[in-house]
Amino acid sequence: MSSPTNLDHTTLFVQLQNILSELHEEVTQQLTILPQSDQPLQSFSSPDGNVTGSLLTCAGEEIDWMVYSWFNAAQMRFSTMRLTLWLSPLIQVPHLAFEFGTKPDLFFYIDYVPRVDLWSDSSYTERYYSSMNATYLELRENPNFSLFVSKALYVRQFQSPSSLCFTGSPTEDSLSLLRNTAREVCSRWLTWVKQAEPVPSDRRPALAERDLRMRRMTAERDPGNALAAKIFGEELANQLIRSLWSKEHE
Numbered sequence: 001m002s003s004p005t006n007l008d009h010t011t012l013f014v015q016l017q018n019i020l021s022e023l024h025e026e027v028t029q030q031l032t033i034l035p036q037s038d039q040p041l042q043s044f045s046s047p048d049g050n051v052t053g054s055l056l057t058c059a060g061e062e063i064d065w066m067v068y069s070w071f072n073a074a075q076m077r078f079s080t081m082r083l084t085l086w087l088s089p090l091i092q093v094p095h096l097a098f099e100f101g102t103k104p105d106l107f108f109y110i111d112y113v114p115r116v117d118l119w120s121d122s123s124y125t126e127r128y129y130s131s132m133n134a135t136y137l138e139l140r141e142n143p144n145f146s147l148f149v150s151k152a153l154y155v156r157q158f159q160s161p162s163s164l165c166f167t168g169s170p171t172e173d174s175l176s177l178l179r180n181t182a183r184e185v186c187s188r189w190l191t192w193v194k195q196a197e198p199v200p201s202d203r204r205p206a207l208a209e210r211d212l213r214m215r216r217m218t219a220e221r222d223p224g225n226a227l228a229a230k231i232f233g234e235e236l237a238n239q240l241i242r243s244l245w246s247k248e249h250e
Contacts, residue, residue: 004171009077009102012170016100017070019179020081023098023186024068027085030190033060041069041243046231050075055243062193064088064208065215067244073231077104080224084244086215089204091196092116094128094160095211096189098182106170107148108178110185111163113214115207118161131188133162135181142177144168152223158214212245219244 007015027033041055053071060066063085070081080101087095094112101107112132118125139145145168150156159165164181168174199207219241229237 004173007170009074009104012102013072013079015175016081019182020083020100023182024083026186031060031062033058033063033066044236047233051231055240057243062088078102086211089207090198092199093192093196106168106174109165110182111160114160129160129162136162136164139164139166144174154221158218215245
């Protein structure tokens, strides 16, 4: 039996974009999300024009901050794209994060970002992470995927215990599994959001503060920031990083 054919960079990038677009469409159809009136990073590029990208931000009643972005360095066979959904303090459902890329092989990170200390809230852990843990174990057993472990201490600390962070061969089979997994994760999360009990009003300020601190630290301590500065220059890289967490443009 012949081995599955590896997809070239362009094909893999486009198909990953399609998967992310489907997730974005699903979320925006089911939740009230409004694009920011000012989108200064809707289209950007490196000084030499070889690396292009886009970063869009939105907010809404359930969503405090949503980032939908990508950049593609075709000559380097490297790309990354993300859809991150940071919920408002009205509910305490985990945030949702998708990040796909080519390194040049397939890379993906999918996670329900905790909003409590999982050690001290066993009911929260069981409710939101049992199903994802089953998927994690299935992927660990799949010979086509390898667990991706970041060298950065902070990144590992940020990820939930059942986060899906893997690399794999850039094949149609891999993409099909990724698409199905991402859809399942997204659908489950949307159900949680719609069924969530409201957070008591006196607890919302502390939750909002924690969320913003986490969002900012996630953006500012990303190991990929050094590469972004090298490709786009310090000024544009700083704008990109700030837009990942702040509603105020510099």
